[in-house]
Amino acid sequence: MLRRAVAVELEVTKELNKLLYSVESAYLSIVREVAVYAVANNVTSATQLQGLFYSKYRGEYQGLHAHLIIQAIRQASQIAKSFITRRRKGLAQKPYPEVRSISIRFTEKAWSYEQFIHSIAPVRLELSLLGVRRVVWLRPHKRFWLFWWRVLTGEAELASTLIIKRRTNKWYAIFVFELKPREEKPKLVFSFDINENTVAVSRVDLPSTVGKVVDWNRQYMIPELYAIRTDFGRLARRYERVRNAIIERLKPEFALPSGNYVNVTNTREYRKFVRRLREGNRKLGRVRHVANELTRTPAIIVTEDLGERPQESMIEDVMKDEFRHRIKQTPFKAVERTVEGKALERGSKLVRVSSYRNSRVCPIHFTRLWETNDWHVLYCPRGHYVHRDYASVMNMTWKTTPEAWSKGVWWDLSKGMDWREYEGKSNTTIPYSIVQYLHAMLKTFMASEEGPAVLARGKPMNPAGEADESWARAPPRPLKAGRRSALKIVINIVSSFSY
Template sequence: MLCRAVAVELEVSKELNKLLCSVEEVYKRIVREVAEYAVENNVTSANKLHGLFYSKYRQEYPNLNSQLIIQAIRQASQIAKSFVERRRMGLMSKPYPEVRRVSIRFTEKAWGYEQFIRSIAPVRLELSLPNGRTEVWLRPHKRFWLFWWRVLNGEAELASTLLIKRRANKWYAIFIFKLKPREEEPESIIAFDINENTVAVGRIDIKTTVSKVVDWNRQYTTPQLYTIKTDFGRLARRYERIRSTIIERLKPEFALPNGNYVNVTNTREFRKRVRKLRERVRKVGRVRQVANELTKTPAIIITEELGDNPQESMIEDVMKDELRHRIKQTPFKAVERAVEDKALERGSKLFHVSAYRNSRVCPIHFVRLERTDDWHTLRCPKGHYVHRDYASVMNMAWKITPEAWIKAFWWNMKQEMNWREHEGKSNPIIPHGIVTLLQHIMENAKASEESPAVLARGKPMNPTGEANEGWARAPPRPLGRGGGQKEY
């Protein structure tokens, strides 16, 4: 099951706002006290904490719904477990967790779940507050109706737990939808490779490839190769300069009598300024844009097997501190997880292949590429140049074909597999029809005297270049021959 959270603003009057603020204050106090006790006494079991504190808070707050007390104790147990684990890893220096914000959890018994789920177009809900059942109106938006339509169609389910949260003096109801993964026929085959500032993509459209267009225009049998600009490395370099400037400005305020300085990065003033940079928000936005671009249509998506912590293996031989920092800040696994999660929602499938020599072999002649002065451009011994990122995605596409075709990659290189165990076998994960189609496409993409090696897709046959074919215009003419536009 996939989970999606949708926040919907509540229409709150002054009286209701005061009531919700009082409930939030009591809820926060319970979570804070229970979490501090759990960490201090090393009691993180939710059942044990429930037995110790439920009766106390039930007598202290008789008007508060009992389910809210239970959920507050369970939330404190989760916070305590997370704090103890992070402290064991050396990531925490404080003696107890600080609870600054909480989300009030309403179970199905504490809000009108049954009535809400039976409604075709819900615009209000009921909450169990100290003054009894209170009706609250919603301000639904497009994203909420999108997931609610899936609930009505049976493609999703609404979780029974409702979260109420205050942010910037506004109250929001957070609904959690459990989506069923879609099953769609793949329309394309996509291979992508994550780099420091770009994501290289190779796309093969199945419908276009098998159509009659191929009979008279062979360029459509060649995969579309393009890059998505992310600038993760440039973003890390920029924020590193900004943080260094902030440290230099704050150093005089934290000077010691012996001439040394306090570690400025551990001070409240430094964290307050860094929090406004929004570095993490920018990264998350770019990661989601890449995932959305790669999963627009149902497809078979291929990428490299990165491992649990790919940055550590990448910086083993890197000596420059700045380059090591940029690599560490590139969210390789975050992009992979986002693509995998979005692929399940839209009917695509993500497969991992070996990262062995993907960018060092010519995907057309299957020979080892030679280095040039440009790090991104390699030279094939057969007489053409190859971009290493595009070679990588092309070789990933080759690797989902049967092992007999994969073996062609390493016929004159170091053997790392026992090919006798896989002789004559086919890949059991990818459908056989897709394998046959991809094999046919890649055969047509091979270089020969009649068809030279071209890694990029051919230019449009329309002589006007970028002109719209529906409203074609005359091609631009140079100045001095009539009809040309003047330059200013």
């Protein structure tokens, strides 16, 4: 099941606003006290903390709903576990967790869940606030109605826990929807490769390629190559200059008598300036733009198996600090996770293939490419130049075809195999006319007009900061052991279209 969170603004009167502030104040004090006690005494079990503190707070806050007290204790337990983990890694700067803001969690007993889910067009809900039920009206928007329609059609379910959160003196109700992954008939085959400033894409249209247009030759595919501009590297370089300028401006204020300076990056003034840069929002907007473009149509999406920390292996031999920083700031895993979540939501299938020699082998002749003076352009011994990004996505596409499974991508079957034995051989399954077509395309390096341009500024449209409640958005991660079996399923799907 996929989880998506949607924030809806509440219509709050002055009386209701005071009640919500009172509940938030009591809820926050419980979370703070229990979290500090849990860290100091190394008690992180929610059951043990509930047995220690439930009776105390039940008598202290008699008007507060019992389930709110239980949820506050459980939330404090989660905060304590997170703080202990960060302290073990050396990331905590204080001996205790500092809780500045919280989100109030209402279970199904503390709000009108049954009445809400049986309504066709819900526009209000009831909350248990200080001993009485209060009717609260909603201001639903387009995204809420989109997911609610999927609830009515049986494609999604509404979670029983309701989250109330205050943001810039406005109150929001955060609804968590559990979506069922769609099963659609694939119409495209996408292969994408994430780079510093672009995402290279290879697209194969299955109906037009394997349909009546080329009915005389069903086994061949003509991919369309283009690039989606992201500018992650340029964005990192720009914000690095901005941060360095902020540090130089603040240095005189934190000078020591010895002539040295305090680490400015750990100061509150520095964090206040950096928070206004909106670097994370711009990255998030571009990541979602790429995911939306790749999952617009149900397709088989192929990408490399990046591993857990792809940046670490990429910067092993890089000596230049600026280049290392740009690689570290490129969100490889964020793009992969977002594409995976959108793919499950819209009926696409994401398949990971081996990254072994994808950008080092010619996708036409399957010979190893030679290096040139240009990092992005390599030379094939057969007499033509190849863009390494486009070669990578095309080799990933060949890895999903039945013919190339045994002829073109032998390195994925056995890495210990001597690839030099096959260095001079060509792929006999591809006719000479398509070789000429691919040769001309790879030589010109021209991107298609369908390659979308990324906006200069991208910001989430959710007013509550996309309602990131840890468990409310992240899609389930597939097991590594099942990746190869998933690839076999894709091969069967493609073969059903090819023959």
